[in-house]
Amino acid sequence: MDALLPYVIALLLPHLFLLYLIISFMRNKNNNLPPGTRGWPALGENLELALLGPAKFIKDRMENYSPDVFQTSLHGERMAVFCGAQGNKFLFNNENKLVTSWWPKTMRKALMFPEFVDTNVKQVSALKRSFHHDILKPEALKQYLPVMDALARQHLDHEWIPNAVVKVLFLSKKYTLELACRLFLGLVDPEDVKKLADPFNVLTQGMSSVPIDLPGTAYNRAIKGGKMVRQELTRxxxxxxxxxxxxxxxxxxxxxxxxxxxxxxxxENGQLFSEMEISNNLIGLLVASYDATASAVTAVMNYLAQLPHIYEEVFKEQMEIAKSKGPNEMLTWEDIEKMKYSWNVARESLRLTPPGQGAFRETITEFTYAGFTIPKGWKTFWTVHSSHKNPEYFPEPEKFDPSRFEGSGPPPYTFVPFGGGPRMCPGKEYARLEILVFMHNVVTRFKLEKTIPNEKVVLHASPTPVHGLPVRLHPHEN
Structure with a gap:
């Protein structure tokens, strides 16, 4: 009998798959679910997402199924993907009413201690949401400015000035993690930072890969990297x-x-938080600082090197600020507020090359959207890719045009690199400061030239130039 088992399985598989498709079709038909496909049993559409990339994956399904909402299966869950400004607005404004926080178990497994993998995300992040908002408000961030500026100067002195060509992505990651370790953890020793940097790189590269936990896979390496990060944070x-x-x-x-x-x-009970609870909260901030912020900085540097007319306008603005200060005088909040054109350039970079792809939620009650039923327990996803390059919101969407952000800027809920509503990224202002301080220090010292004009960008956790964005440095004459 054992010898016949493979043949029996091979014979039954097509019939089981057909039955699966019929059941899926009947569920969709009977419950008026959003149009779409759930892909292969168990695998869902994870492989298609990885092969196509999120931008094309979303675009194809909006064209084939619905521009408002479509269904898919990702991370082992039935999911409704909400599209466009209206989809963003609906999810942002119904936080804790119709939907609540949710992370895929595959991400939680890589990031969190095993004891917390099955815990409600809201409970895990309670400390972060109630506490970090106050710490990351503009008023609190003002004290960080001198440290940001001093570290940016030091970083350029040691890592950029001695070299004719630098790889921006790798140095941006080094700078953003050093800064996060200093401000969030109080670490100043480069060796302590390196103990976190190496496993962080492994973690972020594999965390969003196809979630196959087998030896040799990127996801398996991410789980091991996450464990090393947690051990170091606990220490x-x-x-x-x-x-x-x-x-x-x-x-x-x-x-x-x-x-x-x-x-x-x-x-709320007057108890101090445990090491594991604090680690779970810190690791999210550090991952964002290490990967997302570094990706944003890299995108800005890419466009400054690629578009001389944009660089010149940024250079003029930043040099006016530089000339108003003494040689060793640090940037102030007033200086940051003067960087209006530079911030518009950064926002246009975030529109075209967003470091984050969107965010997940879980439905806490059944509701109707765009005429379709979204059942309780389904997962939802809003995505930057359904609005950032939509010509309805951004004419000539592939064109780099910072003027889009002048005046009142783009329509509400169309530009969403930091999300929106109650769950808007608490690190938005921190990222703004970090990007602008870095822009100021780079632009006032160098003009940039890409050594690989058409370098390919692939997606790991964030958009990643395959060669690390090597640029030739042309120091300004004194």
């Missing part, structure tokens, strides 16, 4: 907790880094 947290116990209350509260403040926060 840092334990060490800092011991240091705080040795200090007076006055000394502890004066520590500027986020970790030290987290260790003094209590929950």
């Amino acid at each position: 840092i947290i334990n060490k800092r907790r011991k240091e705080l116990m040795m200090e007076t209350t006055n000394e502890s509260t004066k520590r500027p880094d986020l970790l030290s403040k987290m260790l003094l926060v209590t929950d």
